[in-house]
Amino acid sequence: DGGITQSPKYLFRKEGQNVTLSCEQNLNHDAMYWYRQDPGQGLRLIYYSQIVNDFQKGDIAEGYSVSREKKESFPLTVTSAQKNPTAFYLCASGMPLLAGPVNEQFFGPGTRLTVL
Amino acid sequence: AQSVTQLGSHVSVSEGALVLLRCNYSSSVPPYLFWYVQYPNQGLQLLLKYTSAATLVKGINGFEAEFKKSETSFHLTKPSAHMSDAAEYFCAVSEETSYDKVIFGPGTSLSVIP
Numbered sequence: 001d002g003g004i005t006q007s008p009k010y011l012f013r014k015e016g017q018n019v020t021l022s023c024e025q026n027l028n029h030d031a032m033y034w035y036r037q038d039p040g041q042g043l044r045l046i047y048y049s050q051i052v053n054d055f056q057k058g059d060i061a062e063g064y065s066v067s068r069e070k071k072e073s074f075p076l077t078v079t080s081a082q083k084n085p086t087a088f089y090l091c092a093s094g095m096p097l098l099a100g101p102v103n104e105q106f107f108g109p110g111t112r113l114t115v116l
Numbered sequence: 117a118q119s120v121t122q123l124g125s126h127v128s129v130s131e132g133a134l135v136l137l138r139c140n141y142s143s144s145v146p147p148y149l150f151w152y153v154q155y156p157n158q159g160l161q162l163l164l165k166y167t168s169a170a171t172l173v174k175g176i177n178g179f180e181a182e183f184k185k186s187e188t189s190f191h192l193t194k195p196s197a198h199m200s201d202a203a204e205y206f207c208a209v210s211e212e213t214s215y216d217k218v219i220f221g222p223g224t225s226l227s228v229i230p
């Protein structure tokens with residue numbers, strides 16, 4: 001099955017600990033994204049990567065870090081510097097539309113992080 | 117600044133009634149527009165997309181949306197609501213300066229009353 005997997009589904013961590021969220025895709029997409037979703041809000045972009053070994057900050061990158069060593073993988077680390085890390089985290093991959101330059105994004109099932 | 121607004125954070129309809137979810141956007145360049153659906157504790161699934169071809173776009177599960185440039189709108193409709201349509205719906209627009217990214221609206225939660 002082609003798709004995007006995120007693990008774990010639920011994650012609990014103590015305050016002050018770093019935690020890494022996994023995102024893997026076998027769709028052969030170049031672009032990958034990390035979003036944060038809070039109740040009643042839309043998705044906010046944390047980081048994105050257009051190609052292996054390259055990534056850019058999104059709108060809320062502070063307190064987060066990423067790596068893109070392989071095309072298939074785009075892990076997100078939530079560091080202790082992130083002041084309010086409890087949220088639902090969504091990973092996506094993107095491929096260009098046939099009709100234009102925009103990427104169509106495909107989403108994973110998400111990881112719900114709770115910091116105690 | 118570029119933005120997406122969705123009028124009504126929560127919409128309730130009766131089963132079998134028309135579904136209308138509103139989306140307005142701001143963009144100084146021709147936009148690409150998307151509607152996504154999210155079921156509880158799941159990722160987002162693409163319902164439909166506008167890519168400057170036909171202004172009336174048909175998607176999955178009986179949904180469609182009409183692009184109206186003069187109104188800067190891309191409202192989502194479905195003639196007859198089904199219980200399984202209860203979910204969160206997000207409208208998104210391509211970012212003006214970077215087509216690699218999209219901007220999401222705040223979402224509309226749809227409830228379907230039996």
